[in-house]
Amino acid sequence: MNRNDRKIALGVVVVAVVALTGLFLTGDDESASVQQAVSSTPVRKEKGSAAQRSVHYDVQPTHQPERFTFDPNTADSTQLLRLGLQPWQVRNIYRYRAKGGIYRKKSDFARLYGLTVKQYRELEPYIRISDDYLPASTLIGAREQVERDTIRYPVKIKEDEHIVLNTADTTQLRKVPGIGAYYAREIVRHGQWLGGYVSVDQLDEIDGFPQESKKYFVVRQPHPKKLNINRLTLEQLRRHPYINYYQAKAIVDYRRLRGDITSLEDLRLIKDFPPEALKRLEPYIEY
Numbered sequence: 001m002n003r004n005d006r007k008i009a010l011g012v013v014v015v016a017v018v019a020l021t022g023l024f025l026t027g028d029d030e031s032a033s034v035q036q037a038v039s040s041t042p043v044r045k046e047k048g049s050a051a052q053r054s055v056h057y058d059v060q061p062t063h064q065p066e067r068f069t070f071d072p073n074t075a076d077s078t079q080l081l082r083l084g085l086q087p088w089q090v091r092n093i094y095r096y097r098a099k100g101g102i103y104r105k106k107s108d109f110a111r112l113y114g115l116t117v118k119q120y121r122e123l124e125p126y127i128r129i130s131d132d133y134l135p136a137s138t139l140i141g142a143r144e145q146v147e148r149d150t151i152r153y154p155v156k157i158k159e160d161e162h163i164v165l166n167t168a169d170t171t172q173l174r175k176v177p178g179i180g181a182y183y184a185r186e187i188v189r190h191g192q193w194l195g196g197y198v199s200v201d202q203l204d205e206i207d208g209f210p211q212e213s214k215k216y217f218v219v220r221q222p223h224p225k226k227l228n229i230n231r232l233t234l235e236q237l238r239r240h241p242y243i244n245y246y247q248a249k250a251i252v253d254y255r256r257l258r259g260d261i262t263s264l265e266d267l268r269l270i271k272d273f274p275p276e277a278l279k280r281l282e283p284y285i286e287y
Helices: 003-058 077-082 085-098 119-128 141-151 181-194 202-207 209-214 243-256 275-284
Strands: none
Touching: 077 085, 085 243, 181 202, 202 209
16 A cells, blocks of 8 residues: 555544544443433332332231220120220229229229220210119109108108118118218119018118117018029129129139039139128028
């Protein structure tokens, strides 16, 4: 090649090298940009998904207290726990009921240890006290109650006169010296709770009952309401003031393991039934 040809060839090579170099650099930049744009989006999305999955699996479901009507005198442990009460509070309720305690009005439930004002206000609309646990005075008509309460100073009976305890109403009871409207209602209420009086000494079971008034009462031809000890459920048995939760459970367990009870002597060997408990329970039991 002559000198001119060599110059032309060299110029073509230089132009080609510059063009290829520019194309290479431009392609790398575009590829890098595209690769970065493409790769960055999935990574962020994947990270976001992973975070969402992490949050989803880390959140543990919490138990929300349920709201439904209940009677604190008969509600079982499952119902009480569903209401949001703590296990130790449920145990306290069972102990209270086992000792003969009764919730006669809604506000009585507010005395439960550990119950907050907020919890009580939420539960109060759902508390339903059975009529079996209300004071007997609520059975008296409003007008009749007002008329009887206006008799503030009824004529009292004489020393040699008596009131038949198992048949008297509040008007007759208030004629007894030392007995006012409060004790008259308590005598009726306790008699209905027992199922009828069989002894004047049962008045001692009323808190603060005036002993000097007992001499004015007599019991004649008692016909107490009987409990069928072989047919009633645990809850029905424990409603009687002479049968607590543990005694009712012992009766039910005995029937399940040994069959029907034919005499209270069958229960004598059970530690929950001392002789005095069987003696006072005997007039109210049938088989």
